[in-house]
Amino acid sequence: MNDQFSTHIYRKFNENLEGLRTNVMEMGGLVEKQVTDAIEAIVSGDSELGLRVAQDDYKVNAMEVQIDEECNRVLATMSPAAADLRLLITVIKTITDLERIGDEAERIGKLAAQLATEERPSGSYRELRSLGEHVIEMLHDSLDAFSRLDPVDAISVVEEDKLVDEEYDRISRECISLMMEDPRNIRRFMDVSWVARSLERIGDHATNISEYVIYLVKGKDIRHTETDQLRAQVIGNKD
Amino acid sequence: MPNTWSVTITRLVVALVAGALIGWWYGSVAAGLFAAAMGLLAWHLYHLYKLDRWLKTNDLEDFPTGLGIWPDTFARVSFFRGRARRRGKRLRALLKEFRLSASAFPDAGVILNSDNDLLYFNKAARELLGLKKKSDRGQRIENLIRVPAFLEYLRNGDFSEPGEFQLLPSLDVWVSCRIVPYGPEQRLVVLQDISRSKRLETMRRDFLANASHELRTPLTVITGYLDTLEGDEGLPDYMQHPLTEMNAQAARMRTLLEDLLRLSELESSELSSREERVDVAALTSAAKQSAKALEHCPDKVEVKVNSGIGILGVHSELQSVISNLVVNAVNHTERDGRIEIHWDADDEGGRLSVVDSGIGIDEDDIPRLTERFYRIDAGRSRDKGGTGLGLAIVKHALIRHEAELEIDSTPGIGSRFTCIFPPNRLA
Numbered sequence: 025m026n027d028q029f030s031t032h033i034y035r036k037f038n039e040n041l042e043g044l045r046t047n048v049m050e051m052g053g054l055v056e057k058q059v060t061d062a063i064e065a066i067v068s069g070d071s072e073l074g075l076r077v078a079q080d081d082y083k084v085n086a087m088e089v090q091i092d093e094e095c096n097r098v099l100a101t102m103s104p105a106a107a108d109l110r111l112l113i114t115v116i117k118t119i120t121d122l123e124r125i126g127d128e129a130e131r132i133g134k135l136a137a138q139l140a141t142e143e144r145p146s147g148s149y150r151e152l153r154s155l156g157e158h159v160i161e162m163l164h165d166s167l168d169a170f171s172r173l174d175p176v177d178a179i180s181v182v183e184e185d186k187l188v189d190e191e192y193d194r195i196s197r198e199c200i201s202l203m204m205e206d207p208r209n210i211r212r213f214m215d216v217s218w219v220a221r222s223l224e225r226i227g228d229h230a231t232n233i234s235e236y237v238i239y240l241v242k243g244k245d246i247r248h249t250e251t252d253q254l255r256a257q258v259i260g261n262k263d
Numbered sequence: 264m265p266n267t268w269s270v271t272i273t274r275l276v277v278a279l280v281a282g283a284l285i286g287w288w289y290g291s292v293a294a295g296l297f298a299a300a301m302g303l304l305a306w307h308l309y310h311l312y313k314l315d316r317w318l319k320t321n322d323l324e325d326f327p328t329g330l331g332i333w334p335d336t337f338a339r340v341s342f343f344r345g346r347a348r349r350r351g352k353r354l355r356a357l358l359k360e361f362r363l364s365a366s367a368f369p370d371a372g373v374i375l376n377s378d379n380d381l382l383y384f385n386k387a388a389r390e391l392l393g394l395k396k397k398s399d400r401g402q403r404i405e406n407l408i409r410v411p412a413f414l415e416y417l418r419n420g421d422f423s424e425p426g427e428f429q430l431l432p433s434l435d436v437w438v439s440c441r442i443v444p445y446g447p448e449q450r451l452v453v454l455q456d457i458s459r460s461k462r463l464e465t466m467r468r469d470f471l472a473n474a475s476h477e478l479r480t481p482l483t484v485i486t487g488y489l490d491t492l493e494g495d496e497g498l499p500d501y502m503q504h505p506l507t508e509m510n511a512q513a514a515r516m517r518t519l520l521e522d523l524l525r526l527s528e529l530e531s532s533e534l535s536s537r538e539e540r541v542d543v544a545a546l547t548s549a550a551k552q553s554a555k556a557l558e559h560c561p562d563k564v565e566v567k568v569n570s571g572i573g574i575l576g577v578h579s580e581l582q583s584v585i586s587n588l589v590v591n592a593v594n595h596t597e598r599d600g601r602i603e604i605h606w607d608a609d610d611e612g613g614r615l616s617v618v619d620s621g622i623g624i625d626e627d628d629i630p631r632l633t634e635r636f637y638r639i640d641a642g643r644s645r646d647k648g649g650t651g652l653g654l655a656i657v658k659h660a661l662i663r664h665e666a667e668l669e670i671d672s673t674p675g676i677g678s679r680f681t682c683i684f685p686p687n688r689l690a
Contacts, residue, residue, distance in 0.1 A: 042403070045406065046403055046405050046406055049405060049406040049407075049409050050405060050409065050411075050414060052409055053408075053409025053410055053411055053414065053431070054409075054411050056409060056410075056431045056432065057410065057411050057431065060429070060431055060432070060434060063434070064434055157432075157434070160431070160432045161432050163432070164431060164432035167409065168393075168407065171402065171406040171407055172395070172398060172399070172402070172407075174398075
């Protein structure tokens with residue numbers, strides 16, 4: 025079954041599953057937009073945008089329900105096997121992570137609205153923007169990896185997660201020191217560290233999606249493999 | 264050549280007769296015929312074998328020799344093969360030309376089939392959209408370009424206007440997209456990077472808002488002092504007139520700044536919310552009252568509200584619309600003229616019009632009326648305190664309400680300004 029994926033030319037699954045994949049990608053696109061808008065709201069102090077992001081989360085939830093039902097239908101009527109079944113499982117897991125990312129974006133949107141009312145620091149949340157862009161890229165890459173069924177791209181995302189975690193730690197520490205400097209800052213930097221936390225979580229969910237893709241393509245479960253062994257395991261043996 | 268066939272048939276007959284004769288000579292005609300027939304068959308089969316073997320090679324020139332009808336057949340096949348090959352070469356050259364020009368094409372071009380599969384994309388598309396040369400062909404475009412605005416535009420089917428959207432994952436890249444259906448099921452998608460012009464637009468808007476805001480403060484100070492001075496009893500008489508003038512001009516500046524700020528707010532392309540229902544009867548009667556309060560207002564101002572249907576939108580913006588239209592009407596109509604305010608609405612839409620019997624507008628001026636600071640008769644409207652921004656404000660407020668402005672006018676007779684609201688903005 026693996027040779028279905030080993031060639032570079034794009035091969036399609038059957039009609040039903042193709043439609044399902046496109047639906048997941050559409051949900052992914054919506055979530056990408058939500059995260060992007062949420063970060064934009066933080067960086068530009070746009071409370072209206074932040075609230076809109078929070079309001080629109082219902083769309084993400086609706087899509088999860090719809091795709092879930094579709095998956096159940098396919099499972100029941102087609103009784104898929106092997107690669108098709110792995111795809112279905114990957115879809116079900118991915119939409120769960122996407123829905124969680126949507127929730128994090130909602131949280132960030134609400135915090136953006138709150139932060140907009142406070143005085144903006146001179147750095148203008150530069151670090152949050154940087155972390156945000158980093159995380160958006162991870163999400164985008166993991167969804168691309170799913171589209172292309174490319175395990176190599178997926179691995180890069182998994183490796184990125186480490187850097188994101190480090191960036192988050194840095195921001196966290198900086199917030200703490202700023203809060204200690206001046207108690208009036210506490211309110212604001214508590215919010216900032218919540219935003220950073222949400223972003224870091226989004227990074228984790230993107231990593232999960234990449235891991236599902238690797239499982240889908242290679243039939244290997246790498247979820248608890250050490251990072252340095254990852255490349256060897258996935259690319260090394262061409263199965 | 265028909266001759267070849269007749270020769271062949273003749274040869275066939277001769278061979279069979281010869282066989283029969285020889286057979287007769289040796290005692291069995293049948294055996295002789297049979298042998299001759301078999302010989303002929305073998306001979307033809309041999310040539311067929313030669314043909315088959317030759318066809319398997321790619322050789323064009325070196326076709327086998329033969330006897331009888333076979334050389335002709337070989338030559339013909341060779342000719343057709345040659346022609347097909349030349350045709351293929353020409354097509355490939357044409358295709359290469361096309362590919363080169365598509366590569367040079369500065370905008371991103373993508374060809375889709377009816378399933379939205381990527382049939383082809385040029386170099387600019389690869390760079391702009393991050394597509395991979397070999398592996399992405401055949402993939403559905405929705406799987407790779409997932410921006411909700413793009414998907415909506417693609418699926419909507421209404422390609423009369425280009426679509427604009429942010430290209431994720433970047434926050435800064437904006438793209439303008441046109442889709443052109445051609446052929447039985449193909450579609451051409453052309454994407455242009457408009458990040459620069461978007462940035463300029465934002466900069467301009469921000470500048471406008473900031474400048475207006477900053478100018479307000481010193482203006483308030485000036486106005487404040489002018490007010491105080493004007494009310495001062497000990498003021499020498501000769502200063503009275505200059506002060507009044509200064510106050511009037513300062514007031515004009517304030518109105519101008521307010522209008523500029525209003526305009527920059529309205530220029531954002533977001534549509535205004537549909538949460539609030541605005542009652543048109545109340546809106547128009549308030550407009551009538553403020554019109555009457557104006558100095559140059561004509562005596563006859565009528566309001567005709569023919570429907571109880573209201574507008575979904577923002578009250579303050581709609582108020583700006585009608586107030587600006589009415590003020591324009593007042594400024595351009597004589598004392599003994601007439602102004603009418605109409606409201607009609609049904610399933611097809613709503614029409615809010617301001618009609619006047621004023622001096623009218625030249626046909627040439629009409630298309631430019633809603634431009635900022637555009638004035639037909641600069642001296643006249645400046646005297647009357649106009650800012651030149653009124654219609655620009657009306658236009659943008661209407662855009663935000665998904666409505667259109669229609670202007671009809673006859674010089675010397677009057678003008679009619681109609682705001683047409685779509686059904687989804689009525690309630």
